[in-house]
Amino acid sequence: MAERKDLIQDIAAIEASNLLETVSDVKDDGYRLGQICATKTADGIDVLYTFEKDSILKNFRVSVEDREPELHSITAVYWPAFIYENEMRDLFGIAFRNLALDYGGRFFKIAKETPWNPNAVAKRDEDAAKAEDCDAAGDAADADADESAKTRSDEEGKGGEN
Amino acid sequence: MSYVTKSPWIIHYDGSSCNGCDIEVLACLTPMYDAERFGIINTGNPKHADIFLVTGSVNEQNISVVKQIYEQMPEPKIVVAVGICATSGGIFRECYNVKGGVDTVIPVDVYVPGCAARPEAIIDGIVKGLDVLAEKHANMPKSSVSASDAAEEKVKDEDMAIEVRYYGKTAEELDEDIADERVSDAQSVKYYSSSDKDADDSGDKNNGKEEV
Amino acid sequence: MGKRTIIPFGPQHPVLPEPIHLDLVIEDESVLEAIPSIGFIHRGLEKLVEKNEWPEMVYVIERVCGICSFGHGWGYCKSVEGNLGAEIPPRAEYLRTVWHELSRIHSHLLWLGLLADGFGFESLFMHSWRIRETILNIFEETAGGRVIFSVCKVGGVRKDISDEKLKDIVKTLDGIRKETAELTNVFLEDVSVRSRLSGVGALTKQDAEDLCAVGPVARASGILQDVRLDGHGAYPYLDFSPCIETEGDCYARCKVRIRELFQSMDLIEEAVSKIPAGDIEIKLKGNPSGEFVARMEQPRGEAYYYSKGNGSKYLERMRVRTPTNANIPALVKTLQGCDLADVPMLVLTIDPCISCTER
Known part of the structure; x- marks a missing residue:
């Protein structure tokens, strides 16, 4: 019976903080970067990293939250990862730290923002709304300050007249 | 038949097609179907072309490209939408990045459905388009003054201002x-x-x- | 000090079959840097898993690319079959292998034609595509379509090929072997073709490994990498070893693809002689749950198919990572330092399939 290496599925879950270390170890072992895939789940986003050597695959899964997802980029270890990471940034809204070739969210230039992750858009809208409220509150506070300054100068003026 | 339909040159652009229709368009020019014996040449320069063959649907990014190619072609010109994706969006109609067929951006004269459209159907579509081309040529304004006025109008078109x-x-x-x-x-x-x-x-x- | 200009290349260009945009920073005719800009073909079809049930999703995935369409169908079916834990009958595996190798022959002939057109040798382009029509006729007789023929389904294949038809296929391939050899001889020996291809865009073995190149691009730089070695399909029963070259330039990549073309003809002949009788499909029960990562050797290289199911009729995620996606970093590297006139050659020798890259 022929050996079926393609049926071997080795998927391990790791922490986001261990990502760079795991990836560097894997590179030292001689593995090649296969692909990086993000999946939207009910709790957040699962990112699957696949590496390959001699027809055997090794997969690692990292879970991040979906409102403001953030991960460390692996382009320092595997430079070609920039393709997958820019795509994930456009489609899922994951921000990557230290991305080597960063297109700034304009890799695919699609009309709809982060179409796979509406929660990221919701978070951005909330932040924008909060910023607007702060500005409005700030303007109102400035207006009050102006009012009170004006009243004080009027009173002084009146006092002067008296 | 007027002279303009004797040897029409085509320009082909892939709008967001899977390539199935594109290779069938190129197959029309190769020895099996051989549209070149009628003088039809696939040119790369829009200013030399009479027929614009578009495959694939339209997404956010290629709206300006399709428009630019169309605007650069001289009158009379026709547009043939090849494949079901160019006609209406095809199987990808409901995707988030697909706006629809090519007629959301430029006026289309002939629709050739199919997935992928067969070379026989594409040649048939081009031949039907030649009748439309002859009609457009017959209806074109005769004096040169109105042609330059029309050219000035196009330059003023706000939609064509694209910041690069x-x-x-x-x-x-x-x-x-x-x-x-x-x-x-x-x-x-x-x-x-x-x-x-x-x-x-x-x-x-x-x-x-x-x-x- | 020379003048620097930025030349935009694409998305509409006479030599490009597909829209890719490159900003080339050039100084006196030589390219210093190339910044790729893609997104013209992005449809977002992976999200259609939410609207199409998993048996129907194969039709969408097949239309990721019209040239390597069968490979995408097989990859998707393999991934979902792995999820379901289903084992398909051996006759179906052999039939899938035969169609896949025919797909490889037609894709390489197509590429040879486009390469010839790219350096201006138009009659060679016409000859390549004329020979390719024979293969498309075989597709139409056996599966019903010329470029996109939906013959792969989860659980097997939809149509059978009778044994006499299989022998006919071998006879047809023998018939075109001689003229294909004459055609490929021009690519390998002609002085003007060699001057355009030899020594252009060399990629060293170390660079190809660091850039994770796949397919003929990697094999032309001396890396032993081919998904057909991992034991899927009928390949374990066939006499197969990958075609490797060492120089890494455009000429080496051309040579690898030509050798693979003839190797595919041999593999089909061997498969037809060994194909067992039996069923072509199995009945499937239940819905896919769990994840499965499958790989396929497309004509352009290694492709990944990842599917994740949650027990319902709709898959949770389907991801296709295509070979051109992995070869773009290699393209960016080979473009640094080349001449402006060589840019179309370099873009064509990685065999770009931009609709695959962007889905």
């Missing part, structure tokens, strides 16, 4: 950078031999050399 950015800079900023480099180039070649230096001192500033 290179490395995050606009064209004007880039021109300034290149102009700065030119000034430093001119300064560095001013004295390249002592005899030229003498010639310069004598009054002829550039010694016959052109400004870079």
Whole structure:
């Protein structure tokens, strides 16, 4: 019976903080970067990293939250990862730290923002709304300050007249 | 049949097609179906083309490209939408990045459905389009004045103002950078031999050399 | 000091079959840097898993690319079959292998034609595509379509090929072997073709490994990498070893693809002689749950198919990572330092399939 290496599925879950270390170890072992895939789940986003050597695959899964997802980029270890990471940034809204070739969210230039992750858009809208409220509150506070300054100068003026 | 339908040249653009229809369009020109025996040539320059063959649907990014190619073609011109994706969006109609068929952007004269459209169907579509081309040519205004007026109208079209950015800079900023480099180039070649230096001192500033 | 200009290349260009945009920074005719800009073909079809049930999703995935369409169908089916834990009958595996190798022959002939057109040798382009029509006729007789023929389904294949038809296929391939050899001889020996291809865009073995290149691009730089070695399909029963070259330039990549073309003809002949009788499909029960990562050797290289199910009729995620996606970093590297006139050659020798890259 022929050996079926393609049926071997080795998927391990790791922490986001261990990502760079795991990836560097894997590179030292001689593995090649296969692909990086993000999946939207009910709790957040699962990112699957696949590496390959001699027809055997090794997969690692990292879970991040979906409102403001953030991960460390692996382009320092595997430079070609920039393709997958820019795509994930456009489609899922994951921000990557230290991305080597960063297109700034304009890799695919699609009309709809982060179409796979509406929660990221919701978070951005909330932040924008909060910023607007702060500005409005700030303007109102400035207006009050102006009012009170004006009243004080009027009173002084009146006092002067008296 | 007017002369314009005798040997129409086509320009082909892949709008967001899977390539199935594109290779069938190229297959029309190859020896099996051989549209080239009728004088149909696939040109790469829109200004030389009579027929615009578009495959694939339209997404956010290629709206301006499709429009630009269409606007550069001289009148009379026809558009043939090849494949079901160019007609209506096809199987990808509900995708988030697909706006629809090509007729959301430019006017289409002939629709050739199919996935992928067969070369026989594409040639049939082009031949039907030739009747439309002849009709458009017959209806074109005869005097040259109105043609130039029409050209002026097109230039004023606001939709065609597309800002092109290179490395995050606009064209004007880039021109300034290149102009700065030119000034430093001119300064560095001013004295390249002592005899030229003498010639310069004598009054002829550039010694016959052109400004870079 | 030379003048630097930025030349935009694409998305509409006479030599490009597909829209890719490159900003080339050039100084006096040589390219210093190339910044790729893609997104013209992005449809977002992976999200259609939410609207199409998993048996129907194969039709969408097949249309990721029209040239390597069968490979995408097989990859998707393999991934979902792995999820379901289903084992398909051996006759179906052999039939899938035969169709896949025919797909490889047609894709390489197509590429040879486009390469010839790219350096201006138009009659060679016409000859390549004329020979390719024979293969498309075989597709139409056996599966019903010329470029996109939906013959792969989860659980097997939809149509059978009778044994006499299989022998006919071998006879047809023998018939075109001689003229294909004459055609490929021009690519390998002609002086003007060699001057355009030899020594252009060399990629060293170390660079190809660091850039994770796949397919003929990697094999032309001396890396032993081919998904057909991992034991899927009928490949374990066939006499197969990958074609490797060492120089890494455009000429080496051309040579690898030509050798693979003839190797595919041999593999089909061997498969037809060994194909067992039996069923072509199995009945499937239940819905996919769990994840499965499958790989396929497309004509352009290694492709990944990842599917994740949650027990319902709709898959949770389907991801296709295509070979051109992995070769773009290699393209960016080879473009640094080349001449402007060589840019179309370099873009064509990685065999770009931009619709695959962007889905």
